[in-house]
Amino acid sequence: MVGLDIDVAALAWARETHRHARLQFIQRDDLGAGLPDAAFDLITCFEVIEHVAEPMQKAAVQQFARLLAQGGVLVISTPNPEITAKYGENPYHLREMTEAEFDELLCADFSNIAMLKQWVSPGVLIDGQALPRGVRVFRRLLLTGTMARPRRHWPTLLSAQVNRYPCSPHCTRRITRETISSRC
Numbered sequence: 001m002v003g004l005d006i007d008v009a010a011l012a013w014a015r016e017t018h019r020h021a022r023l024q025f026i027q028r029d030d031l032g033a034g035l036p037d038a039a040f041d042l043i044t045c046f047e048v049i050e051h052v053a054e055p056m057q058k059a060a061v062q063q064f065a066r067l068l069a070q071g072g073v074l075v076i077s078t079p080n081p082e083i084t085a086k087y088g089e090n091p092y093h094l095r096e097m098t099e100a101e102f103d104e105l106l107c108a109d110f111s112n113i114a115m116l117k118q119w120v121s122p123g124v125l126i127d128g129q130a131l132p133r134g135v136r137v138f139r140r141l142l143l144t145g146t147m148a149r150p151r152r153h154w155p156t157l158l159s160a161q162v163n164r165y166p167c168s169p170h171c172t173r174r175i176t177r178e179t180i181s182s183r184c
Contacts, residue, residue, distance in 0.1 A: 001023045003023070004028050033063060038066075038067070038068065041071075044074075044076070047077060047079070049097075052094055081096040
């Protein structure tokens with residue numbers, strides 16, 4: 001397992017915090033260009049792509065496609081600007097993308113795209129003790145490895161899982177949770 005970053009301090013923290021014999025952290029500023037083709041079965045990129053300008057976003061996705069082995073998976077996420085706009089501009093985000101823009105970016109190098117959405121919800125876990133007398137329970141949630149999805153709220157983050165099968169110039173498939181459709 002390899003972690004890449006450009007920041008020396010971030011890598012030092014990662015090395016100290018996440019120790020494992022099969023884990024290494026490498027400083028690179030070339031988007032992995034110096035790494036061999038098809039070197040990874042899985043690449044994750046969480047909340048990073050919005051920190052670079054559009055040309056670098058395109059270059060990053062091209063590198064991800066090159067670095068993934070056949071059948072490999074990229075899991076990538078980015079903030080949803082429909083939500084983040086409500087909190088004011090983030091000076092560290094150079095280009096946030098709508099779902100359509102995110103899809104377009106990924107489709108240039110990947111044909112199988114599963115666009116997912118993440119909801120970030122605060123939560124409390126009470127375990128092992130009964131509630132005091134008189135406490136009213138308004139809602140009970142069972143979280144089984146996923147976040148509770150509040151109703152009438154927009155997804156905070158857009159996520160995509162993509163497989164390494166480059167797009168055909170004539171047709172691409174878009175896979176969503178609700179439907180499978182073809183665009184030609």
